Amino acid sequence: xxxxxxxASRQSGRPGLGRVTLVGAGPGAADLxxxxxxxxxxxxxxxxxxALVSRETLELAPRAQRFxxxxxxxxxxxxxxxxxxxxxxxxxRGRRVVRLKGGDPFVFGRxxxxxxxxASAGVPCEVVPGVSSALAAPALSGIPATHRxxxxxxxxxxxxxxxxxxxxxxxxxxxxxxxxxxxGLGARGAISAAMVQAGWPRSTxxxxxxxxxxxxxxxxxxxxxTLPEAQASSVTQDAPGTLVIGEVVALAAVLAPxxxxxxxxxxxxx
Ligand SMILES: C[S@@+](CC[C@H](N)C(=O)[O-])C[C@H]1O[C@@H](n2cnc3c(N)ncnc32)[C@H](O)[C@@H]1O
Numbered sequence: 001x002x003x004x005x006x007x008a009s010r011q012s013g014r015p016g017l018g019r020v021t022l023v024g025a026g027p028g029a030a031d032l033x034x035x036x037x038x039x040x041x042x043x044x045x046x047x048x049x050x051a052l053v054s055r056e057t058l059e060l061a062p063r064a065q066r067f068x069x070x071x072x073x074x075x076x077x078x079x080x081x082x083x084x085x086x087x088x089x090x091x092x093r094g095r096r097v098v099r100l101k102g103g104d105p106f107v108f109g110r111x112x113x114x115x116x117x118x119a120s121a122g123v124p125c126e127v128v129p130g131v132s133s134a135l136a137a138p139a140l141s142g143i144p145a146t147h148r149x150x151x152x153x154x155x156x157x158x159x160x161x162x163x164x165x166x167x168x169x170x171x172x173x174x175x176x177x178x179x180x181x182x183x184g185l186g187a188r189g190a191i192s193a194a195m196v197q198a199g200w201p202r203s204t205x206x207x208x209x210x211x212x213x214x215x216x217x218x219x220x221x222x223x224x225x226t227l228p229e230a231q232a233s234s235v236t237q238d239a240p241g242t243l244v245i246g247e248v249v250a251l252a253a254v255l256a257p258x259x260x261x262x263x264x265x266x267x268x269x270x
Contacts, residue, residue: 024130142256159184205249211239
C-alpha cells in the first residue's frame, strides 16, 4: 500500500509546503534523544507532542509552538484523526512540524498510521527513530535483553489486550526468550497466570520498571509467581511501566544496585 505513496510524498515538496518529521523522544531523559532528533527540534516551528514527553525534551524546541496531543489510558485524549488533521494543516501552512512521540514512533506509537495519513495528503514526511522504552527501561535497570547463556532472544508485546499478548505468551516455549511487555501493568496478574499455566516456572525472575529515564524511575524485582503483587508507590502510580520476564532479570541486582533507582526528583505530566 504505502511504498508508492510514501515515495511520492517525500518527493512532492511543493514550494510553500512544510514538512513533518516524526521524532522518537526516547523513554524520558532528554540526553537519550538522538542527535538527529535534537536537530529536528531546534528547527521545528510547530511541535505536537505526546503525554510521555518530558519538559526538558520540549525545551529543545524553544522557538516552536508546542501542543500536547497526548493520550493516556482512561483519560480524555485527542482523537487520532484530529492529530492527523492538525499536522496536515500546519504543513500546508508551510510550517516545519515535529510530531514528538515517546520512545520510538514505530513501537506501539501509531507512527505508521500517522505517516500513511501524511503521505496520503501529499505532505512530505520522514521518521527519526528513537530509543524505545522496550529496551531502555530494562537496560537502565540493569537488565540486558539478551545475555549469553541466559537468553538468545527477546519478544516485545503489548499488554493492552489479551488478544494481543495471549496467543504469543501462551505458546512461547518456557524460557525461550526474554519477555518484555509494554502497556501491561494492569494485566500483570493475568499475564503471570497465563504464563505459569503454559509451563513457565513460577520462580522465573520478573521485574516491573516504572518511569525509566525519568525523575521517578523505580523498579520492582520478583518472580513470575509474585508479579501480581508488585505495587506502584505514590510516586510511581501515574508513571508508565514495563514488565520484563526471564532469567536475565536476575542480573539486575548486580548490574544496577537498588539505591541508584530510588534517588530521583519529580516527574512532568502533560
Ligand atoms: C503507547 S506505548 C509507547 C511506547 C513507545 N513508543 C516506546 O517505544 O517506548 C507506552 C508504553 O511504553 C512503556 N513506557 C513508556 N515510557 C516508559 C518509561 N519511561 N518507563 C517504563 N516504561 C515506559 C509503558 O509500557 C507504556 O505503557
